[in-house]
Every structure is written in structure tokens, then in C-alpha cells.
Amino acid sequence: MICSSHFCAEHSRLPFHYPSQDTESDAYWTAYHSANTKHLLNRLYQVKTTALVSLASRLRNGISCTIPALMPDGQGHLDVDAVSRQMGGQNCNIDVQFEDGVVWLARIRLDDPLLPPKPTQAYIFLSEVFTLKYLEDTGIPAPKVFHFATESSENPVGVPFMLIEKMKGAPLMWDTTTPIQRTKVLEQLADILLALEKHSFHSTGSLFPSNGSGNVCGFAQSQLFDSPNTTLGPFDTLESSLRAMLAHQRRLIANGELSSLAIDHYLSHRWREDMVPEVLSLHNDAGFFLKHFDDKGDHILVDDDFNITGIIDWEFASLEPKAQAFSSPCMLWPVGDFHAGSNRLSPEEMEFAAIFERRGRNDMAHLVRNGRKMQRYLFFNGGSVSHEQEDFEAMFQGLRAAWAGDNSQPGPYQVWKEEALKKYEGDEQLGRLLQRNSTRSQSATHLDCGPSTPQRHHSLKDESSEILDTGMREGPAGFCMRVAARLSKNKDIAY
The missing domain is CATH 3.90.1200 (Aminoglycoside 3'-phosphotransferase; Chain: A, domain 2)
Incomplete structure (x- = not known):
């Protein structure tokens, strides 16, 4: 997160990558949260707010709406705190407020180094959309999807998003x-x-949209992808x-x-x-x-x-x-x-x-x-x-x-x-x-590491x-x- 880079297994260690040696310090966590906020702001500034507001209003037959968290204050700052309160590991959820009191959520895909490759993210995103649409006919109380768009040149909002119902409750x-x-x-x-x-x-797998109906496709879970474009499943x-x-x-x-x-x-x-x-x-x-x-x-x-x-x-x-x-x-x-x-x-x-x-x-x-x-x-x-x-x-x-x-x-x-x-x-x-x-053990034995140091205490932060x-x-x-x-x-x- 802090270095804003992706590494494969081979290059995630020295001498290719120099990870922080002190994840206990306040300085480390200050840098970590600063990097996280930076990635969030970069994503929010990519949102074409005017296009998103116009789309949401059009979907409700012209009823006006605003997105307060994406409206810059007098100093040009966005309301990051409001966005963070409704943010998960993969998405942030931003209130779309209509003048008649109805509130939707703009569920926007995040973009930071901890997330899977973009093709993997797109697959997971579409599976979630299709799962929500499937649930509409089951009686399960889940958010309704009003609109969605993936990352493409045809997406007027500029980022992958879906407009969904904001359900009551906490x-x-x-x-x-x-x-x-x-x-x-x-x-x-x-x-x-x-x-x-x-x-x-x-079949077992995940729900995914295609030309048919009731489609079961490969698993929409990042840990089951063989490559950015290929996942396991479906299986009979x-x-x-x-x-x-x-x-x-x-x-x-x-x-x-x-x-x-x-x-x-x-x-x-x-x-x-x-x-x-x-x-x-x-x-x-x-x-x-x-x-x-x-x-x-x-x-x-x-x-x-x-x-x-x-x-x-x-x-x-x-x-x-x-x-x-x-x-x-x-x-x-x-x-x-x-x-x-x-x-x-x-x-x-x-x-x-x-x-x-x-x-x-x-x-x-x-x-x-x-x-x-x-x-x-x-x-x-x-x-x-x-x-x-x-x-x-x-x-x-x-x-x-x-x-x-x-x-x-x-x-x-x-x-x-x-x-x-x-x-x-x-x-x-x-x-x-x-x-x-065995090779690594032998290499470690022959390394001259200098004076020994106490083993770092392993805590919740580590x-x-x-x-x-x-x-x-x-x-x-x-x-x-x-x-x-x-x-x-x-x-x-x-x-």
C-alpha cells in the first residue's frame, strides 16, 4: 500500500522490494493511512460527478439529486470522512440524495495496490450485480440495482460503479x-x-450475467483465479x-x-x-x-x-x-x-x-x-x-x-x-x-548478518x-x- 506497487511472489522480497521493518511504529501507520487516503482521493477525483448526478436523475424521471460527499468545499476538498464511513475493502458507497427524500447509493469500485488485477475485479463486480438482480425474485431483502457500468470508454462516469437502493437500518x-x-x-x-x-x-460456482438465464459461471472470488482473466469453475x-x-x-x-x-x-x-x-x-x-x-x-x-x-x-x-x-x-x-x-x-x-x-x-x-x-x-x-x-x-x-x-x-x-x-x-x-x-536454510546459515537482534514482538498490528x-x-x-x-x-x- 505505502509504496503503491504490485509485486509477484519472487519480487516481493529483498533485494527487489524493501518492506517496512517496523510495522509497530506510529510513523508506519501514519504513512499507511496516508497512502490509503491518497488512493481513495485519486479514485474519487476520477468520478465524473456531473454525469453521475445526471444519470441518477434521469433514472428517476428527472427528479433532481445531489451527491454531497463529492461536492468540493470552499477549499476544493471532498468529504473523505463521509465516504470512509461507508467504505469496505473493495468498494466505497456514496449517498445520492434526491429532492423527494429518496436516497440511493453509488457503489464505486476502489483502486489501490491491495486489490486484484482489473479483469479479476470486473468479473467479481459483474457477479455481484447479477447476484443482486437474482435476489430480487427470491424475497430476500437485498438492495435493488438500478444501473451499473464497468470500466470502459463508454462509461460516462469514468469509474466502475452501480447505483443501488440504500436500504433502511444500520x-x-x-x-x-x-x-x-x-x-x-x-x-x-x-x-x-x-x-x-x-x-x-x-452447478457450483458464482452467478454471472450472459445471454442465457440462471447462469452459473466460475467462482467470483479472487483467491480462486488462475490468472487475471481465468477463474475456477463452474463445476457440475x-x-x-x-x-x-x-x-x-x-x-x-x-x-x-x-x-x-x-x-x-x-x-x-x-x-x-x-x-x-x-x-x-x-x-x-x-x-x-x-x-x-x-x-x-x-x-x-x-x-x-x-x-x-x-x-x-x-x-x-x-x-x-x-x-x-x-x-x-x-x-x-x-x-x-x-x-x-x-x-x-x-x-x-x-x-x-x-x-x-x-x-x-x-x-x-x-x-x-x-x-x-x-x-x-x-x-x-x-x-x-x-x-x-x-x-x-x-x-x-x-x-x-x-x-x-x-x-x-x-x-x-x-x-x-x-x-x-x-x-x-x-x-x-x-x-x-x-x-x-533446504536451500534457503543453507543460505541463511552462511549469511553474515552482524550482531544478533532481539526477535521483534509479534502483535495484532503485525x-x-x-x-x-x-x-x-x-x-x-x-x-x-x-x-x-x-x-x-x-x-x-x-x-
Whole structure:
């Protein structure tokens, strides 16, 4: 972000790139936020506001409108604070205010070094548009799309954008709600999932516009792109989908794009591939269902009485097997326990299952109560890559335990790793990883590094920096889960 440059895996390190060595300092974070604001302002100044206002007014039969945040003040400054309050990792949402009191949102794609290449962004953008349009016919409370345009010479606004309905309500802050409020939200969320269950698909992937109808195309998730223009999918079977994803992850590790704990992560994906038959046993050919990618809580809008008014941020949504689509949303998970390897359900997850049982849907309750298997199995796809050995081992042991059953616990990780290295010793990619690791270890041994220095304390800020610097590879849910887990380990950190 700070150097405003893109680097491949090979050139992201010395001597090609000189990353900051002190991500603890106020100076680093001042520079980081300054660079972030600079990229945001550059994008906002690219917006042809007059054209956007004219278009919005025309779409409402000539009713006048304004976009206050894009109107320069007396010194020519835009209202960056107003934009930042409604900004996510991929988009900023700016109020379009009509004179009759109606408010729309101009959802504008951001442009900064942490985002995927433009062709990838365009694909994800169009998938979100088509997903929202699909939801209009399902009864799910999602924003209506009034207009959209990609980045092209024919786009009069100058940037990729969509004009969408601004739904009433405020983002749900799950951690600050009372038990009564939580129950009310969960009752309504159960209704929404039951409505989504009525719409199944024959393929897995993401929704995408084309000449046909009800189109399922490749996954609109940046971590599943093979190249800027090519993503995985669609797949007619869960098996083909899982094997393709796992092979893709192993390629990313083998070519150095995912370099943290490379051998450990590679072996974990070989284990996952061995477990594919077990995963398929949970899939009863019921089809695939639309799943929100980032269900950490603030995707739900509620009014003052905690009535759900909308479900927003459908970017990266995909069609998943029933066991994954209707497992508990991550906002209900006991995050600290999850990252520590525990598979216990939170009280809210148990209550969510009980709500389905009261509706006579024991099958849906079963999916909630037994969701850890799929949640852990697929966490790498939209979660995050562990950078610390302790974190990785806890998560992987939790995965093994989830599939071992109630009366069995996995053995020590290091014992498993030694056995796995022997089991997969004929794997060519693994062999290259081991050779690369050996070469680097020898190089490090022969380097004259001068006097030794104390190991830098690894804090939440270090962790956040690592995630941000690999932002295009990790999903938003993974970022929030990682930060929440780090907070649970560092309760003395004050912000």
C-alpha cells in the first residue's frame, strides 16, 4: 500500500522490494493511512460527478439529486470522512440524495495496490450485480440495482460503479446485542435461510450475467483465479470442485505465491484431498445453494427494534453444497476457540439449531450442529493463511478433530507431519518445496548478518499488516476472524 506497487511472489522480497521493518511504529501507520487516503482521493477525483448526478436523475424521471460527499468545499476538498464511513475493502458507497427524500447509493469500485488485477475485479463486480438482480425474485431483502457500468470508454462516469437502493437500518453489531435481541435476529435469519433453500442450482460456482438465464459461471472470488482473466469453475459435481480448488492451492504454494509455512500448508491440502470421499458422503445430491461470503454480522441491516431490513455486501457470493451453505454464519462462531482448535459450538449456534427444530426442520438443525466439518475443511478458501506455526497447528488439529468424530482425537501434529512427509514423498511439488526450503536454510546459515537482534514482538498490528499486504488472496471474513482471534490472545492491547 505505502509504496503503491504490485509485486509477484519472487519480487516481493529483498533485494527487489524493501518492506517496512517496523510495522509497530506510529510513523508506519501514519504513512499507511496516508497512502490509503491518497488512493481513495485519486479514485474519487476520477468520478465524473456531473454525469453521475445526471444519470441518477434521469433514472428517476428527472427528479433532481445531489451527491454531497463529492461536492468540493470552499477549499476544493471532498468529504473523505463521509465516504470512509461507508467504505469496505473493495468498494466505497456514496449517498445520492434526491429532492423527494429518496436516497440511493453509488457503489464505486476502489483502486489501490491491495486489490486484484482489473479483469479479476470486473468479473467479481459483474457477479455481484447479477447476484443482486437474482435476489430480487427470491424475497430476500437485498438492495435493488438500478444501473451499473464497468470500466470502459463508454462509461460516462469514468469509474466502475452501480447505483443501488440504500436500504433502511444500520449494520448489526452482534457483539453488543442482548440475548433477547439476538434471538429476534436469529429467528428472522432462519426465515431468510429457509427462503434461500427454496432455490437450488445444479452447478457450483458464482452467478454471472450472459445471454442465457440462471447462469452459473466460475467462482467470483479472487483467491480462486488462475490468472487475471481465468477463474475456477463452474463445476457440475462437488468432487470436481474440491479437487480443482485443492490442486489450485497446491500450485500457489509450489510457485511461491503462498509462502508462509509452505510445507505445512501443502501437506494439509494433501490431507484434505485424501478426505474428499468423506466430504462427499455429507453431500446428498441436493444441489447447490447461494451463500453469502462474508457473514460476520455487519452484512445484516437492522432497525431500532432489531427487525432485519436488509442483507447487503453480496460480493464474492457463491453456490455451495447444502452442508456448507446452511451451516452457521461465522458471526456466531466462538472465534477464539475456533482458532485455538476447539470445535465446540457457541450458545448462539445451539440456539440457532433449536430455532430450526421448532420449525420442524431437524435437517437444517443438523447442518448447524455439524457444520464445523465443512467450515474447517473449506476455511482456507476465504479464510486466511496462517503465518505462525502455533496458529497453523491449532487450526489443522481442529480440522482433523472435526473429522475424527466425538470419540477420537488426532495424535500430535509433528508425528502426523513426519508420517505425511513419508506418505507423500513421491509428490514432485512437495519435493521442490523441500529442496527450496533446504536451500534457503543453507543460505541463511552462511549469511553474515552482524550482531544478533532481539526477535521483534509479534502483535495484532503485525498480523493486520501481513493480512493487508496479501489482501487480494484473503477474504474479508478471514481478515475479521484473524483479527478477532488475535484480540482474544492479546486482551491487554488497547486501541
